[in-house]
Every structure is written in C-alpha cells, then in structure tokens.
Amino acid sequence: MSNFDDDNPFSDPTIDNPFADPSVQQVAKSTNSATSRLDDYNPFDGQQNVNQTAPQQPSQPAIMQAVSPPAAGQLPSQPQQSQAPPQNFTTADFQRRQEELERKAEELARREAELRAGSAGRRNNWPPLPAICPIQPCFYQDINVDIPLEFQRIVRYLYHLWMFHALLLAVNMIGGLTLLIVDNHYSTFGLSILYFLLLTPFSFVCWYRPIYKAFRSDSSFNFMVFFFIFLFQIIITIVQAIGIPGGGFCGLITSIKTFNVNIAAGIITLFIAIGFIVAAVAEVLLITKVHRIYRSTGASMAKAQAEFTTEILRNQHVQTAASSAAAAAVNAQIANATTNRY
Template sequence: MPKFEDNPFSDPTIDNPFSDPAVQQVARNTTNATRGLDDYNPFDGQQNANQATPQQQPTQPAIMQAVSPPSSNYQRPQQPQQAQAPPPNFTTADFQRRQEELERKAEELARREAELRAGSAGRRNNWPPLPTFCPVQPCFYQDINVDIPLEFQRVVRHLYHLWMFHALVLALNIIGAMSLMFVDQGVTIFGLSILYFLLLTPFSFICWYRPIYKAFRSDSSFNFMVFFFIFLFQIIITLVQSIGFSDGGSCGLITSIAAFKVNVAVGIITMLVTIGFITCVVADVMLLTKVHRIYRSTGASLAKAQAEFTTEILRNQHVQTAASNAAAAAVNAQIANANRY
C-alpha cells in the first residue's frame, strides 16, 4: 500500500501547523513550565523544596463581608486622666496655712479620741462655760459631737437651742414686767418674773434637757421617760405664761391687752414677750412629737424603762450603802432585843 506510506507533510504545498509562530511560543512556554517535573521525587521533601520555584498565588476578587453591628454593652476604653497641675497662683504661704489647718484638725480628732477612750470619768466638766478665775467651776460635761450618735445630733442641738430660747424669753419677761412696774401696774409681776428666771432656767436644764441628752447618748429608756414626764409640765407652764393671768408673773396675752390701754409702748413690749411664749409652746410640741417618734422607732417600752431603773438603783453606790446600813441596823436591833429577853 504505497499510497498510505507516503508522508502527508512532505508535500510543500501543505501548511505545517507547527511552523506557526504562535504555536511555537506556546510550546516553549509549556516546556519551561514542565522542565522541573522530570526530576520530581515525591518522597524527597528537602530536594523538592529546594527545586520548587515560587509560583504566584492567583488573585481572587475582593468580596465584601457583612459586619455585625457593635454590641450595646461595648464600652469605650477610658482615657488615662492627666494629673491636674496646681493653680499657678498658689504660694508657699497658702500651702503652709492649709498644713496648719490639717494639723489642728488632727489634734482635735486625737483629743476627742482620747476622751472617748478615757471615758466619762476622765473628762473635765465644761458646762456652763465659766472663766477660770470664777470661783464656781463647770458642773457638767457636754459635747454633742462626741457623745451623741451622728443621726441624733441635730435633734439634740434643737433641744439645746430650745432650752436657750426658753431662758431668753424668761429674761425678756423680766424686762416686760419692769416696764409694767414703771406704769404702776404692780410690783408683783416683776418679782415673780425674776423668780421664774432664777428657778425655771436651771431646773429645766437639769430636769428635762440633761435626761434627753443622756437618753440619746446611751439609748436609755428610763431617761426618755423622765424627759417625757417633765417636759409635759414644761409645756403646761409655758402655756399658762403665754396666757398671762393677772399678777401671774408673766407678760402674757391678757397682761398685754391690759397694758395697751395704759401705754402703747409698754403694750408692744409685753406683746413681744407673749409672742415669745407662744413660740416656745409651738416648738415644745413639735420637738416632743419628734422625740417620741424616735423613741418608738428604737423599740423602747415602759417595761424596758422599769428594768433600767431597777438596774440603776441596784448599781448605785449610795443606794447600796444606805441599804447595807439599814440591814445592819435591823440586825443589830434584833440582836439587842434577843439579849434583852
């Protein structure tokens, strides 16, 4: 079959496809790309790593991904605070003055702490505040900031100011009674006004202010009861003084109305005293109600007051001495009677 043994590409009239330059360029590129595959050994990692040529990673199109919204609990990190520089107008004298104030406050706190540790026995009486050259020395110790708990200090101060206001009104009552005496309204009111001032001022301090002070200091139900009982009489006495009965020793409402008929100036003075007495009555009722509310909130009762009274009586040294003396006298009397028979 000679016809089939002939080379079909031997005919020069037929185009050779491999003679195309584009095909030859592709062939050369393919040969360069597969040149390292002849010596490739899959079990020799080090050689393959040395012989492998870095190939460029195919680029991928950028894909936008959904971003979740920020959480509501996200907190912005705090910025470090910068130290504030002192004002430029501060001088050494200002710093020294502040240092002295701090040292003085520290000394005051140390003194109060020492007094608290020493107890009431080691304290020096400071009320009434009398000068050192006075022959009469203070009789009581009083320091609301030290003795009274913080939540009750305001009430105790109000009670102390109320006592001072009572004393002021009683002093003004003397002036009103003196003005009445000048217009021939009698000397009795003037004498009684002086007696009221001399008696009611110290007695009110001892009988109702000191018990309420001790009650808040040591949470004593017995002292609360003493305060309620005596302060009620204080209210009644002040109410009678505000009415101002004739020759009662106080410039009350009735006395002031009668004074206006005699002299207008005297009537004005006595009316001011009357307003002072009425103000005292109102303030007494308000503070009594407030103290009673505090007393009930602490869980105190009459039984607790009786128990405290009994305990205080039994612990009192004078009562114990009197009881022992009475018991010894009774025993001696019985022995003497037995020896007689």
C-alpha cells in the first residue's frame, strides 16, 4: 500500500499537471463560488436578495432641498399644474378700479333718481342758449335718459324732422327776399318772416313735445294730441310744397312763375319747393310708423280719456280754481240762508 502511495504519477516534475492550467483554475473557482451560493440559499427566508447576482452601482448620497417656511398668516402653497403666472396688481391699480366703479355707481344712481323724479326736478336745457343770454331754456330734453331704448330712434327722427322744418322756413325767407328783389313780391317776403316766427316754436310745442312725452311715459293722451296736431302739420306742409303765389311759401307754382322772371331766383325757389315735398313725404312715413307703435302698445281712446281726467284733477291750478269755486258757493249759500232768516 505504501508502495502505491509512493508511486505518484504527478510527483514527477517533468510531467505537466493539468490542474495547473490557468483556465482550469478559473473554472474551478467559479464552480466553487456558485456552490457556496447554493449552500447559503435558504428557500424559507422571505427577505431574499433577488438582485444579488446583479452588479450594484455605487449609491449617491441623498441631498435635502432647503424649503423656506411660509410667512405668518399665510397658508403653505400647493403645487399647481401648468398655470399661467398671476398678474401683478399694485395698490394703485386696485384704487383706480375702485374709483371707476364708484363713479359708475354714482352715475347710475343719478340717472335713476332723474327717471323717478321726472322732468320736474331737473334743470331745463332746451333750447341750448348761452349763459349770457337773458332768455333761459324753457324745456328739459334728453333722449338718452327719458326715452326707452327701443323708441329712441323714432324720437330722434321726429326731432330731426322738426329741425328740417325750421331750416326750410329759414331758407323760405331767403327765397322771399329773392322774389322781393327780382319781382317786388312784398307779401311773400313778409309772410315768410311771420311763418318762421310762428310755426317754428308752435310746431315744437304742439306736436314734438307731445310725442316726446308720449314715448317717455307711455301716455295715450299725448299720442292723441300728437296725431291731431300732426295731421294739420302735414296739411300745412303740402300747402307749402304747392306754393300758392302770394301765400308766403316758395312752392312749385311760385317757382315755375319765377323761372319766367329770373332763372337764378327760379332755381332757388325750386330747391325750397323740393325741400317741402321731402318734408311732406317724411311726415307721412313717420306718422304711419308712430301709429303702428301706438297700436302695438295697447293704447285706446278710453285710456286717453282716463289719463286726461287724471291729469286735469292733478293739476294744481285746476284744484285751486275748484276749491275757490266751492268756497264761493258755500259762502253764497250761507249768506242767502242768513238773509232769509232775518
């Protein structure tokens, strides 16, 4: 047995040892390492490292971000998702906006007070006369304040129509002066001045102011007054457009006769006659439109009579006259009773 042990075939240094090969030794080392891992593996351990075989990268130290604490009386800000940065408003901006809102509120309050108080407590502003003029305005007029929005256009048309009439009467005086120069027509020139002085204020008071009041307060009585007076206005305008010679208006007939005397004067009178024709057509169209609006509001003659009676009873002068008449009647009865007693 000793002889067998002594006879070692690898003891001879001249023979190459296969286990001395580097590749064989590397395989043996990896096998031993895997065997050791299998020996250390415990299937009943719940905290096994699954990524044990994966190479681990060196970990970076955790760095804490410095967060400034919220100021006193403020809540901690929460993260917002992709919102635009808020606008920067200063105290001056807020004060300016507050002043604008207060100014608008005061303007609305003023207009509301004016609407409630009516035209009695407001300062007259028509006709627009300068402050140095001794004559003061006689009426208050503000279409934007008094008239409802849906009726402001028709009221402006009527106001412009009245202004057009006043302009025609003024130009009619120029035509009358022309006839006086070229044909010695004294009557036409004199009557044209009289018509301008009378018809201009009367047309404003008699048919424009009633329709203004009618649309302002939805008054059936003022509508009736307007229709009654405006019919006469249409008739007068038609007479003006015809132009009876010597009647004070430079209408068609007067213009045609003037062409035989002087062509320039005939052209001037022809333009005046065309203006009267346009005014008559506009009057017919506007009275038709106003009547359509009047019928759509549900107004009637009975309502106009009721408003007339109410206005008469509310009139201070009528109330004073009625009180004076009643007091006089009572005094007369007392005097008669006293006389009969004695």
